[in-house]
Amino acid sequence: MEKYTAIDLFCGAGGLHIGFENAGFRIKLCVDNNDIVEKTHKRNFPNIPIINRDINKVSTDEIREYLDDDNVDVIIGGPPCQGFSTIGHRVSSNPEKRNQKDPRNELVLTYARIINEIRPKFIVMENVKGILTLEKGAYLQNVLSILVKAGYNVEYKLINMADYGVPEVRERVIIIGNRIGMPVTFPTPDHSDNPDDNLPGWENCWNVLKDLEKMPDNPSFNHVALKHTCKNIERYKLIPEGGRLPEDKLSKELYRKNFGNTYKRLARNRPALTMVPGNDAFPIHPTLNRSLTVREAARIQTFPDTVIFEGNRRQQGHQVGNAVPPVFSKKLAIFILEQIKKAKDLGIYECD
Template identity: 75%
Template sequence: MSYKTIDLFSGAGGLHIGFENAGFDIKLCIDNDNLVEQTHKRNFPNIPIINRDIREITVDEIKQYIGNGTLDVVIGGPPCQGFSTIGKRVSSDPEKRAKHDSRNDLVLVYANLIKDFRPKFIVMENVKGILTLKNGEYLKNVMKQLEDAGYDAKYKLINMADYGVPEIRERVIIIGNRVGLPVSFPEPDHSDNPDDDLPGWNNCWDAIKDLELLGDKPAINHVALKHTAKNIARYKLIPEGGRLPEDDLPPELYRRNFGNTYKRLSRTRPALTMVPGNDAFPIHPTLHRSLTVREAARIQTFPDSIIFEGNRRQQGHQVGNAVPPMFSEKLANFILSEIQKAKDSGLYECD
């Protein structure tokens, strides 16, 4: 039996790829981005998408895609740049601050839509920064909204490296249900602690090393940035697994601020978090350049069959904002096991 699911704020599809692989029936994706729509239609032509501000989409419009009966699961990762831990949370510019506040409000839009559709299970992904936004009051409000809608819901900070993703990526996962089942989370299947009796974290090198052999041969989404000679000289000073030695730079290579883009990955460790930035991912473990979009997508566990539309920066944003499909599939299989548990207990009514 397949279970009806919709993906709110679907982005490049990292979350619903995993759920579809686990057997869920993705009825609809919603986002508000023309390039995301192009990427979606290229890769998921059989899944309808609405490309519009979700606050302008009516419940009746969404119901046209769902058909009769209750939704089994609603999944989604509301935009979270407004309170990402990268960069300043609050701008002194009123217009920018309003835009950030609007992004944050989309998390509450997700929570409010749950009241309208009353799916049996809910899954939300968000950045670590939501834990401390407004001293924790924001997340408390989100959880209260879900509770008022009749859900038992909990949140957990999860490092996706603990689930086999070759990337240190901490994200907040919210799981809830209204069938009366105690809320729990999938158990990690990897660990960086040798005492845990689990396989160690996967390294990023195994995911990308074959792409190094392509050299300058063209491949989709695998185009290296043309770095300046000054940046290449800086990259040559960065040791594997380390960062630029800012205190010991020749004067001609000095600049005021150096960010995460001046860190080199290690072949023996998971990658740093893939985040969307100004065209730049971390530095390749062995080459004097930043990662390509395809290398970042490999680290995010996207299959090569997924093609990202737009220019390089736009492609990078889609990859960096996504949930790694490897993790989402494990999460989806866990939700499947929870549904089966509820059915075995007589708590799950099928429509």
């Protein structure tokens, strides 16, 4: 079977390229700017080269050195953009306005520039929901216009990963484009929370968590329970399954201001809440009075157990929370392969 090539910019822990490789793509190169990510990558993907550097300082000539004169079929990537994440930093002068000048936002434009210079046939970009409203939508339109000027048909869609079999409610913006003249479409959901859709229901999180419920701590498996304070454990005991902390019913000893989103407990019969990057940001276990371990969060994100995350717990959590679920990325990759084969059948794939 013919192998098509891809490079992964802002690869993180590899959630995107795991799916693309499992679908049959050859991953020629990964790029990121994080020493811990590089350690995770070299441990889990030793056969895929990685450039660990600020992408603004990576030239397209350097990227081409890894391609062995191959054309790039697909560039994939998820530029980090916590600067306009809906849970990201807020500008102090206006708490409702996201930090639009965060330098991380410019990485999206760098991603578009590299696409323009490498000129793959297809492009895939994953981003947080907040990109839809940044600068009232003007920011996203600017990114799309850059790609259109480079000759790409591009469209975006807000996708819930639960609709593709991921046991997690996780909404992300997916941008797909091609420069071969094909209309841009998106993979069809294969799960639904609506019985009228006649699809399998959303996957529940318990199926991927239950065998870890009584497992002892295992640092080499990224499975270590946080040591919560006694006060927090008492708070967790009050959180019903599938619910959140009843702040209005707390005793004076347990009350405090500004409880965060971490005081929510997962329900065994439902998908998990969104895994977000951070040390203490994972939600509460469905049956235990503690937050999820990194391995449990990785299971929810559909990482195989063979992927081991390097760094301390916070660094591991960031890698897991920032990733694209591999189950979704494989379905996305299969969809792109189908588009490539359709273009070849039409005789338009090799056009410049």
